[in-house]
Amino acid sequence: MKQLTLLLFLFLYFGAYTQNGCSTCLSIEEALERPEKVTHLILKNQGLDQFPEEIKHFSQLIYLDLSGNDIQTFPEDWEFNPILSEINLRNNIGLMSSSFFEFAKNMIQLEIVNLENCNMYQVSSRISLIKSVRELIISGNKLKTIPQELEMLPKLEKLILSNNEIEDIPYTLSNLWELKYLDISKNESMKLSGIMNSISTLDQLHTLLLSIQTDxxxxxxxxxxxxxxxxxxxxxxxxxxxxxxxxxxxxxxxxxxxxxxxxxxxxxxxxxxxxxxxxxxxxxxxxxxxxxxxxxxxxxxxxxxxxxxxxxxxxxxxxxxxxxxxxxxxxxxxxxxxxxxxxxxxxxxPQIVDLSIPPNKKSLSSSMSNNYSVNSNQGKTIQLQYSHFTIPEEAFVTSAGEVYDGDVSIAIKEYSDPISMFLEGIPMIFDNLGTTEIFGSNAMIDFRASDSVGNELFPNEIQPITVELIDRQPENRGELFYLNDTTRAWERAPENNLITFNNATINLKHKIDSIMAIPDHQLVNIQSIPVILRLRSKTKRLDPSELEFDIYVNNDLIRNGYKQKYNRVYFETNFDQQFISRHTWKLDTIMTPDLKNKLSEIRRNQRLPRKKEKKKRKRTNYIYSSRSLKNLSIVPDFDKDHFVLSFDYKNEKVQLPVYLNNSTTNKKMIDDQHKFYIQYLKKQAQEERYRTRINAAKAASLKHYAEISRLSRIRSISYSRLPDSVRNSYNSMPTTSESLIDRAEFGLTRFGTVNIDYFFKNPPDYFVAMEESLINTDKDSIHIPNEVSLILPSTNTYINAPAQYIPYYTKQKMLVLFRSDEENIHVGKIVNNEWVVHSFSINGLSSKSIKNKILSFR
The missing domain is CATH 3.80.10.10 (Ribonuclease Inhibitor)
Structure with missing residues (x-):
């Protein structure tokens, strides 16, 4: 499965184009050309505020990336593609988990769900509807607890809860039988004592990530x-x-x-x-x-x-x-x-690492230019795919500094990904006071202007051209840099050449109205903690096997649980189960090997560490409980003259024929069982009365915390997305229905290559090497140059490094590109721990064709 995942997602953030359409597409329009071929659809940072209905046309879709949008709710009664295996909803602020889980319940092959950084205050109990999920990422939210229903995900292997506000996790974790990877780090207020007791029973757990302060x-x-x-x-x-x-x-x-x-x-x-x-x-x-x-x-x-x-x-x-x-x-x-x-x-x-990327002798991206003509006395507005230019009157000057009057030829290039930057030979390092920094680009363009006879023109700083670029890395605030064409080194823009980041991307009034209309139960998860039951059984040589139950309950918590005016965690009373647990039972059946193995398995999987178990009996508390049995009940079977005792264990219901172990004669046994059942019915009625009171307290708590959750969501959206001028005024929030994309705006004071960059601070997991010569897929021997380029599509970054010491990122999609001569490009990747190299000639190919050729290798 790991090898398959690596192959499927190696080119995750680029499309794999063919003549008849794409299998990995970056837009709805592109995907609709051949919807039956689409397997990966990446709609990242496109300003979507609704789930795209067009997705229903993609019957072969297995991966869907909607990260960085503004989707909150999902369609109801949606018949969705059942083969979808992974969905990424990261950075959709205000996403409603209850709406998503209801929407995803029919996705029977959904294995990976990413809900990171969605500003969620709770995870809905409807999470139990996605039974097939194996990996669940809920990090970077504002969760204080997790729902009890999480234990109803039988296949869950990886759970990431890091960077939340979780204070405690009850015994729910101990019922995740298949859990192999657990990340509970960066929860500053978490009480680890209860967590550690819960995970002590997780035999399959391989990796644990946590944060502690032993002070x-x-x-x-x-x-x-x-x-x-x-x-x-x-x-x-x-x-x-x-x-x-x-x-x-x-x-x-x-x-x-x-x-x-x-x-x-x-x-x-x-x-x-x-x-x-x-x-x-x-x-x-x-x-x-x-x-x-x-x-x-x-x-x-x-x-x-x-x-x-x-x-x-x-x-x-x-x-x-x-x-x-x-x-x-x-x-x-x-x-x-x-x-x-x-x-x-x-x-x-390595002792010497040259991170500089020299300019290519032959430009591979000249065809990427967009050419325009403008009269310097009239100005013009130019809109490209990723950029927008507002050119005022008298925006150009000559080399002598005089305002130019006449027609101007403009050539603009957009670099939307690191492959485009590689083809142009743009260096992506910066000498930061003697420290070599690696860039990750938010946005990059090249703007050139010339007069009618080809002489270079320069910007008029008094009438600057306004540039607005789509911010491709909005979570990383970048700085403005200009590339020196002579030295091929980046230079910081002057302090007065400021960038304005426009993050008013949400129609706030519409969002607030939709939040106010959300039902209370979709905003708040009220958690119920049942009483913990443990089964003890012993077999005697002559007598039938005996069953006993230990019940763990903190009376103070139960007594105060429903009286407290507002409480998000309620403790069930379970008087009827307590009544059953006070008696000893004998099995009214033959002890078969299967039954014996089942009872042994139950006892083994309920074990508690010896020291903790001793402490448990003195001071009972649900936090220190082991894996539990649930829904203990008993029903008389009149035909066979015994009781049928049942309880839930893992994902099955266990039923055992039993009778009371406190009688010596047959008549006494019948009388005792009759009295027992009458008292049991009374306990059930008492339990029902307490349950009614607790439900009333839950309803009041639900209304209270729903109000808090609504205000918190509104505050988080308005304060994080609005400019200062309207941040404190609800009435001044925009009313337009248009949902804008994150953008950066600045005045263009120099022509040439302009970059909005942040320093890429992501140390590699380890380093890999390329041999001096390799055999490519065409069976040709290739000489590997000293330097190669590492492309990281997901971060808009590429790094030049020695071929014997290439940084490797286990969680990043990466390509290794290099040129052995001016006519050939080679694309390397690691498959099954071995290098696979594809080669092709660039003769006669446009830059777009070269990029598509690179992306076609899988």
Whole structure:
């Protein structure tokens, strides 16, 4: 599945064009040319405020990207393509999860759902409708809790809840039987004690990401029982690293990302005890522990971290691999490490990395120019696909500085993606006070002007041309840069050449009216916590097997749960289940091997750590519960003269024939069972009365929190999207129905190549190498040049790097482009850990044809 996903999405942000249409399309219009061929549709940052109805025409669609739009609700009673496997709704501010889950319930093959950064305050209980989901991303929202119905997703393997406001997660996590990857990091107020107890039962969990502050909470004991193979701490500080991390035999890989450490004596002693870890990683850490105390570590990875003393590494004789590719190490330190650790495979950063991209000798993108003619005394407005130019009168001057009077020829190029920038040979680095920075482009153009005989014209700073560009990376605020044609180096625009970012992209009044019309239950999720039940069974040699139930309930929480005026979490009473649990039962059936295995499985999967179980019996609380049984009930079977006891376990209902284990004679047994059932009916009636009271409290709470949620959504939209002039005035909000796209506006004070850039601060996961020569798909031998270009489509970035040291991003789509001569371009990618290189000649091809040719290789 991983290999298939890599192949499908390697060119995720570009279309794969053919003569008869595209399979990966970047617009609805383009996709409608041959709708039956469309498999990937990318409608990112297009200002959509409604779900496009045209999508119903794409019967083969498996990937849909609607990120960066303004979609809040989804069509009702929509018969949608059932083969869709992934949908990306990231950065749709105010998206209604209840509307989406209701909409997606018929997508029986939907496996990946991305709801990141949607400003959601709650996740609807309707999440239980998407049974097929395997990966769920809800990070970067404002969640304080997750719905209990999350446990009803039987196939969920990956859950990302990072960067929210979650305070606590009840036992719901412990019922996610197939969960392999859990990210609960960057939730500053989270009570990790309950979380750690819940995940202690997750046998399939492989990777856990979390944030802790051990200054305020001692969590060492909670790391003894967890079972993930890999644990990663993010944005954490440690006075002392919890020693059970080193002693837990399940944990084999440990990673610290953006963490800081103390150097206490106790911590140094703990480092000596590392015996189970095989991999230890430090990324972007502000300080490091005393690494010379490490023992028995197979692999150590240190990247962009402070406080590393190479002398501390010399004594680590047991290391098999040492990766220092992200650290600055002097030549002397290199020699010392290689001499001291001859048996260790050591990876250093390259000593010389030339990130400059020289201009191509032959321009590959001249046909990309858009040519216009304008009279300098009349001005003109020019609208291109990604840019808009307002040219006033007398906007041009000659080389002598005189205002030009006459016809002007204008040539404009738009660079909408990194392939276009590569074809033009545009460098994407900047010398920032001696530090080489890599650019990621928000938007880029090239604007040239000449007079009627071809002489170059220049901008009139008194009458500047106004440029408005679509901001392709609105989450990254860029600066304005001009490219020096002579030195091929970027120069910052003067301070008076400012950019205005126009983010009033939403029809706010329309949005607010739609928010006010949303029903309360779609805005707020009221969570109910049931009483926890655990089954205990034992088999005697002569007597039938006995069943007993332990019930865990905090009376204070139950008693106050429905009395509190406003509460988003309510605790059910379950008097009828408590009544059943007080009795001991005997099975009225033969103990078959299947039944014996089923009871053993239930007991095993309900286990609690021994120390916690002892504590549990003294102070009961739902947070410390193990996996639970649900809906315990009993019904008399008059024909067979026993009760049928039933409960829900995992996704099945277990039914067992039983009778009370408190009688000696047949008559006494019948009387006791009769009395028991009469009392059980009374408990059911009592439970119903309490449930009525709790439901009334829920209704009041729902109305209260719905009001808060509406105001929060309105505030988040208006404050994040409106300019200052209208931010504080509801009446002045725009009333137009047009939904605009994020744009950047500035005055053009220099002609040439202009870039709105941000510095690309994304360190690679590791580095890969190309051999000096490779065989391409045409069976020709290719000589690999010293430098190649790495294209990252999703970030509008490309990087020039040595062919033997190419940055690799596991979560980025990437292409490697290079030219062996002026006539051929080569496209490389990694498939099944091997390089695959495609080659083609550019003779007779336009720049658009070259780009499409690159995109055709899969």
């Amino acid at each position: 305020s909470c001692n969590l060492s004991k909670y790391f003894r029982e967890i079972s993930p193979k890999r644990v990663e701490f993010i944005n954490s500080s440690f006075v002392r690293i919890p020693s059970p991390l080193f002693q837990n035999p399940n944990i084999k890989e440990l990673r610290f990302n953006n963490c800081s450490f103390g150097n206490s004596t106790e911590q140094n002693n703990d480092l000596k005890k590392m015996s189970n870890l095989s991999l230890l990683e430090f990324f972007n850490c502000s300080s490091l522990p005393l690494l010379k105390e490490l023992k028995n570590i197979d692999e150590l990875f240190i990247y962009n971290s402070d406080g590393l003393a190479t002398k501390d590494l010399i004594g680590l004789k047991t290391l098999n691999k040492l990766n220092l590719s992200g650290q600055q190490v002097t030549n002397e330190e290199r020699k010392e490490l290689m001499t001291s650790l001859p048996q260790t495979e050591i990876t250093f950063a």
